[in-house]
Amino acid sequence: MKKIAIIYGSDSGNTETVAHAISKEFSGMDLHLANIADVSDVQLLEDGDFLILGTPTWGYGDLQEDWERFMPKLKKANLKGKTVALFGLGDSGAYPDTFVDAMAELYEVVIQGGARVIGQVPVDHYDFDDSRAVLDGNFVGLALDEDNESDLTDQRISEWVAKLKPLI
Ligand SMILES: Cc1cc2nc3c(=O)[nH]c(=O)nc-3n(C[C@H](O)[C@H](O)[C@H](O)COP(=O)(O)O)c2cc1C
Numbered sequence: 001m002k003k004i005a006i007i008y009g010s011d012s013g014n015t016e017t018v019a020h021a022i023s024k025e026f027s028g029m030d031l032h033l034a035n036i037a038d039v040s041d042v043q044l045l046e047d048g049d050f051l052i053l054g055t056p057t058w059g060y061g062d063l064q065e066d067w068e069r070f071m072p073k074l075k076k077a078n079l080k081g082k083t084v085a086l087f088g089l090g091d092s093g094a095y096p097d098t099f100v101d102a103m104a105e106l107y108e109v110v111i112q113g114g115a116r117v118i119g120q121v122p123v124d125h126y127d128f129d130d131s132r133a134v135l136d137g138n139f140v141g142l143a144l145d146e147d148n149e150s151d152l153t154d155q156r157i158s159e160w161v162a163k164l165k166p167l168i
Contacts, residue, residue, distance in 0.1 A: 001030045002168060005048035008055065009036045009064035014146040015056045015089050018153065022052060022087065025161040037066040042077040050168045051082055051115070053106050056089040061098035061132065063105045071109065079113035085164055086110075086119065086141025092128040093148045099128035100143045107133065107140040117141075118167050119160060 004026055008019040016035065023033045034044060045051055055064045063071070088103030107117060120138040123131075126145075133140050142160045144153050 002049040003030050004050045005032045006052040007034050009067040015054050051084045054087040055102045057102040061101035063102040074109050077113050079115035082115045084110045084115040084117050089144050091147040092145050096129040099131040101132040103141050104132035
């Protein structure tokens, strides 16, 4: 059975709640759920076949601080042969110019590490002005906005996971 690792950072709990909701969609599978604040080395990532990495955006377009601390290690991880999907939380109302920017930082590093990234999401149904996490009209992963659109989160997650499952 493929090993799945869901790893998230979270300051005020939203990304943690979402990570748990995503993990429920993979129940019955070989799944490891971890807060990056509790991850000390890259073993957990290198052991997984399919990695789901989540971060909120803080500051002005910044990566969450526990992910930021882990970055030097993530940059050295060998992710060749891994499939990675990303999810990012942000506030498109208060931060329309840096909406879910932090996902871009994870994206760039996992691509450099040799991973294949799946789970891109069209920007069509989001209301924001700019985001570094958009490539060719798609977010590099699942964008979620608990501050303004929490009513859409459950459906966004289940549609996203349904698209991921055949690809892993
Ligand atoms: C001080 C502050 C700065 C923020 N900066 C951004 C930002 O630049 N871009 C964005 O999309 N969201 C931003 N947000 C919104 C958070 O990413 C959002 O509330 C998220 O759900 C928090 O996730 P967490 O509870 O897992 O930490 C910011 C929120 C605060 C309070």
